[in-house]
Amino acid sequence: MKLIECPRDAMQGLPDFIPTATKTAYLNTLLQVGFDTLDFGSFVSPKAIPQLRDTAEVLAGLDLSATRTKLLAIVANLRGAETALQHPEISYLGFPLSVSETFQRRNTNQSPAEALADVAAMHERCEQHGKTLVTYLSMGFGNPYGDAWNPEIVTDFTARLAALGVRIVALSDTIGASTATTIEPLFSALIPAFPAIEFGAHLHTTPTTWREKVAAAYAAGCRRFDGAIGGIGGCPMATDELTGNMATENLLAFLAEKGVDSGLNATAFGQARAAAGQVFGFH
Known part of the structure; x- marks a missing residue:
């Protein structure tokens, strides 16, 4: 089981700038919890996502001396990827490849074909570094x-990624549109069809629909889940109304019901949740 905490996704759409020192302190708290990966920031245009214009400064303040958690940074183009590659502390680069042409153009100002070409170049550069x-x-x-949209379109995109050698693909419910009846069949088809790929679930959800979504992905064999403490966040490039991230608390509750060890430090998680409440203004 791999849990990926996504403070980047939680922060990116907030209108009020979170001070760099506040971001850094919060991320350092998260680094003590034991998540597999921390989606901590992004190297994108500050005009597009002004909240994350200080990612390099935040990175410089992170204490990585006593954590097993790996860092992931989101990039939107090759220029952002080259910037991220200059930081040895970063293990993963994340790129949003959309199966919707409209969203690809809204999000990265590219056609899907142009975005796929970028994926190929990014994958090659990542391998080199x-x-x-x-x-x-x-x-x-x-x-x-x-x-x-249909499952065949998603399968075709996945096949193209597999041909490039991409090893991690996260199916992303950017606007909370998924249901159990779309999640389970898709994962059930893709996971055995592409054994060289590790599939993840990046599910946005409302407070009343989270359980059916997690259960569907888990039943289909997904063992990599993205979440954000408090269920905060959403993609400001997708729609005007943000649909929050999967709450990490809910993921942990689901795993506990299944008797699955999350591998997290419960005390550190409690401290991180308290810190999140102060950063994002919830209890």
Whole structure:
């Protein structure tokens, strides 16, 4: 079981800038919990995501001396990837490849074909630098634009990524459109079809629909889940109304019901949740 905590996704759409020192202190708290990976920031245009314009400064303040957690940074183009590659502390680069052409253009100002070409180049550069590319198939369960979506389209995108040698693919429910009836069949088809790929679930959800989504992905064999403490966040490039991330607390509750050891330090998680409440203003 791999749990990926996503403070980057939690922060990116917030209108009020969180001071760099506050971000750094919060991330250092998260690094003590024992998550597999911390999606900590992004190297994208500050005009597009002003909240994360200080990612390099935040990175410089992180204490990585006593953590097993690996760092992931989101990039939107080759220029951002080259910047991220200059930081040896970063293990993973994440790129949002959309199965919706409308969203790809809104998010990275590219066609899907151009984005796939970038994925190929990024994967090659990551291999050269000893890093791993994580490709997010955004709008992986549908989109609000009327663009075509079906499981065959997702499978075709995955096949193209497999041909490039991409090893981690996260199916991303960017707007909370997924249901158990779309999640389970998709994972059930993809996981055995592409054994060289580690599949993850990046599910946005409402407080009342989270359980069915997690249960569907888990039943289909997914063992990599993204979450954000408090269920904060959403993609400001997708729709005007943000649908929050999967709450990490809910993921942990589900695993506990299944008798699965999350591998996290419960005391450190409690401290991190208290810190999140102060950063994001919830109890």
